[in-house]
Amino acid sequence: MANKTGENVTLGFFVAAGVVVLIVSLYLIGKNQSMFGSTFHLRARFENVNGLMAGNNIRFSGIQAGTVNKITVIDDTTIEVDLLIEKEMKPFIRDNALVNIGNEGLMGNKVINIIPSRYPGGIITEGALLLSKSTPYPDDMMQTLSLTNDNVEVLSGDLVSTVRRINESKVLWQILNDTTLSEGLRVSMSNLREATVNINNLSASLNSVISDARAGKGTAGALIADDSVATHLKQAISNINNASKESLEVLTKLDSIVSQTQTDLSHGNGIANALLKDPLMVDKVNASIENIQKGTTSFQESMEALKHNFLIRGYFKKQEKKKSKAKK
Amino acid sequence: MKLPFYINNFLSETGSISRFITRFFGQLFHPRYEIRQFIRQCYLIGCLSFPLIAITGFIMGLVLTMQLRPSLIAYGVESQLPIMVSLAIVREIGPVITALIFAGKISSGIGAELGSMKVTEQIDAMEVSGTNPFKYLVVTRVLATTLMLPLLTVLSDVISLYGSYLGVNIKGHTSLQLYFFQVFHTLQFSDVLPALIKTVFFGFAIGIIGCYKGYNSSKGTEGVGRSANAAVVISSLFIFIIDLVTVQITDILGLN
Incomplete structure (x- = not known):
């Protein structure tokens, strides 16, 4: 027993x-599969669910939050997904949260991700419709990848061509093989360094000049800082303007004189015409000059005769003595 | 028209088994119920089979994991090892291997026991003494195998998964919590329920074939050995046939 x-x-x-x-x-x-425990429903609409099935997981910020309950085709471009969410997640899901369809790993099952919004929103209600966010589908990604591959192919072809041209370039290889080039470059760099130092010194000097000028030192400083110079300059410019006006008037008068003279010359009138063109006038002038020379000679002889006169001979002797003293 | 001997023999055997099954269901719902004998058979068939099932299940999980690991490493999905092993064990390997081990131990045991009772005319003696031998010997054993195999399979699955956990940790490191989280995260009712339901049919097949072969044993002690052998062979074959049918049905129902 x-x-x-x-x-x-x-x-x-x-x-x-x-x-x-x-x-x-x-x-x-x-x-x-969210079969036990209290749950609530949410909805999301997609254009393409990309293989999502009832029973797939739902994640809220990466945390398991429920499962897909039902997938319904609304029309030719809209598919509604009924989401069964655990009730304990309700306080955290806001009505402005976004949903997208992702993958569990690279080759895993489809999963719905609920992404919280950065902006504040109201608490979600039973049966609310969440905004969906489209994600790149594998096909789209493969198409983009294919395009990228084509571009890479073109680029690699160009790169091969460029490298070949570089390899075949005699000039480039001569430059690369030239051992003196490096020395020249070194010297150039040294010169460049010196030039830079000089430029620095120059700029320092210029700085000094500019600061002196700002401080009102020197001519430039006076020009910049002294107000009276500006006044004088204005006055000088005004005077130059007046002088130029007067010069203009003089030139105008000269112009009228010249034109008058030209008119006289063309008409055979006036002194200028007589001086320049009248042969009788030339003869008269020559005769006058000759008479003056004769008069001057006579005058010199008279004066010589006077020097030898006993009345004024003493005066001339005193003058000669003063000159000889001055020479000594 | 005279059929070839083997076809005739096959059809005759099929018809006899069908009659035997019909007789079983006929006796099952009619009193008197042999409760004590049923419980004793549950103990003998279920409890005493558990150590063998547990050891084979543990080794099966461990070996399967170690065999799968290199392939998964080659594909860079070593982290998917618990998922793959759990699906393989729960859906297919656990139920089938447990049923085969169970058939080897129980079906042959029933065949030999009932066969020896038959050839020693103990069954006839029971009839004379007013006990219904079919109800007492067959119904209790078939019911016990039908109910015990699902339980043994569930326990075997858990032990296999633990063996697999140890297999994962031989060359890697995964916590027990993470391992079982991955396992239960992967498994769905569509994985567990069809597997559990088919073990009921496995158990029934093992019990009914063992009882049939033993109950219809003849030709002395030689016939007993032959009955035990045939019980194991036919019940093992039935396990695979039922498995094939179950896979087709679950596929049609969209549970795969």
Whole structure:
């Protein structure tokens, strides 16, 4: 009897263990599919669900938040997805959150991601429609990748051509093989360095000049800083303006005189015409000059005669003595 | 028209098994119920098979993980090892291997036990003494195998998964919590329930074939050995046939 009781106890333990393990396993699986516990519904609409199926996971900021309950085709461009979300997530999901369809890993199942908005929003309500955010689909990505590959192919072709041209360039290789070039470059760099130092010194000097000028030192400073110079300059410019006006008037008068003279010359009138063109006038002038020369000679002879006169001879002797003293 | 011997023999055997199954269901719902014998058979069939099932399940999980690891490493998806192993164990390997081990131990045991009772005319003696031998010997054993195999499979799956966890940690490191989280995150009812349901059919097939072969044993002790052998062979074959049918049905139902 005791043996049978032992058998029964062992059997009971075995059956209980099996049933408990089965129930726990089913509960854990069911819990993952949001079959137990309180949940609420949300909705999201997509143009393309890209293989999403009922039972796929929903994640809120990367945390498991529920499962896809149902997928319904609304029209030819709209598919509505019913989301079964765990109730404990309700306080954290706002009505301005976005949803997109992603992948669990590179080749994993589809997953719906609920992305919280950066801006404040109201608490979500049962059955609310969340805004969907389109994500690049693998096909689109492959197309872009294909385009990128084409571009890379073109670029690599160009690169090969460029490298070949560089390899075939004699001038470039001569430059690269020229050992004196480096020395020349070094000297050039040294000169450049010196020039830079000189430029620095020059700029320092210019700075000094400019600061002196700003301080009112020197001519430039006086020009810049002294107000009276400006006044004088204005006055000088005004005077120059007046002088130029007067010069203009003089030139105008000269112009009229010249034109008058030209008119006289053309008509044979006036003094200028007589001086420049009248041969009789030339003869008269020559005769007058000759008479003057004769008069001057006579005058010199008269004066010589006077020097030898006893009345005034003493005066001339005194004059000669003064001159000789001055020479000594 | 005279059919060839082997076809005739096959059809005859199929018809006899069908009659035997019909007789089982006929006896199942009619009193008197042999509860004590049923519980004893549950103990003998279920509890005493558990150590063998546990050891084979543990080794199966460990070896499967170690065999799969190099392939998954080659594809760079080593982290998917718990997912792959859990799906393989729960959906297919666990139920089938457990059923085969169970068939090897129980079906042959039932065949030999009932066969020896038959050839020693103990079954006839039971009839004379007023006990329904079919109800007492067959119904209790078939019911016990039908109900015990699902439980053994569930326990075997868990032990296999633990073996797999140890296999994952031989050359890597995954916490027990993360491992079982990945396993239960992957598994769905569509993985567990069809596998569990098919073990009921496996158990029934193992019990009914073992009982049939033993109950219809003849030709002395030689016939007993032959019955035990045939019980194992046919029940193993039935396991694979039922597995094939179950896969087709689950595929049609969209559960795969």
